[in-house]
Amino acid sequence: MTISIGNDHAGTEYKQAVIKHLEKKGYTVNNYGTNSNDSVDYPDFVHPVAKDVEDKAVDYGIIICGSGNGANMTANKHQxxxxxxxWTKEIVALARQHNNANILSIPSRFTALPQVIEMVDTFLDTAFEGGRHENRIKKIPVQQ
Incomplete structure (x- = not known):
């Protein structure tokens, strides 16, 4: 399985730990994130992850910024x-089960590293339930 990951300066530490964790489990990781704590613009590091997911070049994406909001908004602009x-494993499980989320956006300033690792594992180990949820997802308009 291949995962693309991107982060801004607020997510560098978590990104490095997540990559180490994923590679230890045998995943291939495309790292588009900054490796510095110097201020950067999160869209520069989120768009490549979202593009990989959009093009089906990877199985999933993980994005990390301070609040998770900017990264999430940026990623969701992609078809x-x-x-x-x-910010909890329970929300992660529901995002996969009910919404078939294909990118996990993590708010680094509102989570602890052990919690993040648990969230990543939940994201990758939880299947989409389909059924009534599939019908709802089909009603989400795609950008033209």
Whole structure:
């Protein structure tokens, strides 16, 4: 399985830990994030992740910024992307089960690293339920 990951300066530490965790589990990771704590613009690092998901070049994406909001808004501008801003594993599970989220947006300033690792595992291990949820997802308009 291949995962693309992107982050701004607020997510560098978490990104590095997530990559290490994913690679240890055998995942291939495309790293589009900054490796610095110097201020950067999150869209520069989120668009490549969302493009990979949009083009189906990867299985999933993970994006990390301070609040998770800017990254999430940016990713959701891409056709076919369903990015979910999550801060607990329970929300992550519902985003996968009910919304078939394909990008996990993590708010680094509102989560702890052990919690983030648990969220990532939940995201990758939880299946979409389909059924009535599939009908709802089909009603989400795609950008033209």
């Amino acid at each position: 076919g992307v369903r990015s979910a801003l999550c």
